[in-house]
Amino acid sequence: MxxxxxxxxxxxxxxxxxxxxSEPLKAQALSMACKDYGVTVDQNIYKAVMGENWETVTGHFFLHAGISPSVSEFNLHFRTYYEALLSDQVxxxxxxxxxxxxxxxxxxxxxxxxxxxxxxxxxxxxxxxxxxxxxxxxxxxxxxxxxxxxxxxxxxxxxxxxxxxxxxxxxxxxxxxxxxxxxxxxxxxxxxxxxxxxxxxxxxxxxxxxxxxxxxxx
CATH class of the missing domain: 3.40.50.1000 (HAD superfamily/HAD-like)
Incomplete structure (x- = not known):
């Protein structure tokens, strides 16, 4: 009712x-960006930090991926994927x-x-x-x-x-x-x-x- x-x-x-x-799309773009560093990360790990600040979100993915790029560099990879996913699926x-x-x-x-x-x-x-x-x-x-x-x-x-x-x-x-x-x-x-x-x-x-x-x- x-x-x-x-x-x-x-x-x-x-x-x-x-x-x-957009949250599943964001998770997918984060996972795809990690793949650019040669690491496969399950996009579902985003569920643990969804709604947190971006530093916490990226840090969570970096920890699981075992990578330590600069956030600004990683963001360029993320943005490329996220923009494309938004355009196609939002x-x-x-x-x-x-x-x-x-x-x-x-x-x-x-x-x-x-x-x-x-x-x-x-x-x-x-x-x-x-x-x-x-x-x-x-x-x-x-x-x-x-x-x-x-x-x-x-x-x-x-x-x-x-x-x-x-x-x-x-x-x-x-x-x-x-x-x-x-x-x-x-x-x-x-x-x-x-x-x-x-x-x-x-x-x-x-x-x-x-x-x-x-x-x-x-």
């Missing part, structure tokens, strides 16, 4: 995993487009609040042609502190000129949920195949499909 959710004034979405299926999670379009039709501001680099966010929004659906887009370069720090969400709220109590956050990682909670917002967690090890106990609700949410009344 669908749960009726409070009618918030604004809706703030993490991007990777939460709105789009898609919105089930029900996400219908849900966001219903919010926009009801006059609700929406924002992207991502810890990913700007180039990743920009490519996804452009590939899916959904830039126009968001009033505010916050990326890694816009803040000095990253999730679980709430800075990105408080920055988005500042841009929207709204208090935290007027907004709801959608996240798919422990760090993201904590960032949303610490910003003062309610949080909805999105569960998928790559985030089963994350803690969603503080989330108001956990969904696997945006159709699980009642549409905004209008």
């Amino acid at each position: 669908k749960d009726t959710m409070k009618d918030y004034q604004a809706y703030l979405f993490d991007l990777d995993g939460t709105l789009v299926n 898609s919105l999670n089930s029900g996400a487009l219908r849900y966001i379009e219903s919010l926009r039709a009801a006059g609700k501001p929406c924002a992207i609040v991502s810890s990913a680099a700007s180039w990743m966010v920009e490519q996804i929004l452009e590939d899916l042609a959904i830039n126009h659906l968001f009033d505010v887009v916050i990326t890694q370069e816009d803040v000095s502190k990253h999730k679980p720090d709430p800075q990105a969400y408080t920055f988005a709220l500042h841009h929207l000129a709204l208090p935290a109590t007027a907004a709801v956050v959608f996240e798919d990682s422990s760090a993201g949920v904590l960032a949303g909670i610490q910003s003062g917002c309610d949080v909805i967690a999105f569960a998928h195949d790559f985030n089963g090890q994350n803690d969603f106990s503080q989330a108001l609700q956990v969904i696997q499909n945006y159709d699980d949410l009642m549409p905004v009344q209008r």
Whole structure:
């Protein structure tokens, strides 16, 4: 049965995993980049660090691969693969487009609040042609502190000129949920195949499909 959710004034979405299926693609690109160093690494090890900062993610893969390249060098390999995978395979999670379009039709501001680099966010929004659906887009370069720090969400709220109590956050990682909670917002967690090890106990609700949410009344 669908749960009726409070009618918030604004809706703030993490991007990777939460709105789009990019986390498995990111895992695949990380594994492919390791292969360039002559090592085969199971992409599923990404599940243990999904949602962590990039230094932690790359360090996890370096440890399993037994390699020690510079992160900047490794990132060039990763970016080549990730851009190609995004262009070919990125898609919105089930029900996400219908849900966001219903919010926009009801006059609700929406924002992207991502810890990913700007180039990743920009490519996804452009590939899916959904830039126009968001009033505010916050990326890694816009803040000095990253999730679980709430800075990105408080920055988005500042841009929207709204208090935290007027907004709801959608996240798919422990760090993201904590960032949303610490910003003062309610949080909805999105569960998928790559985030089963994350803690969603503080989330108001956990969904696997945006159709699980009642549409905004209008």
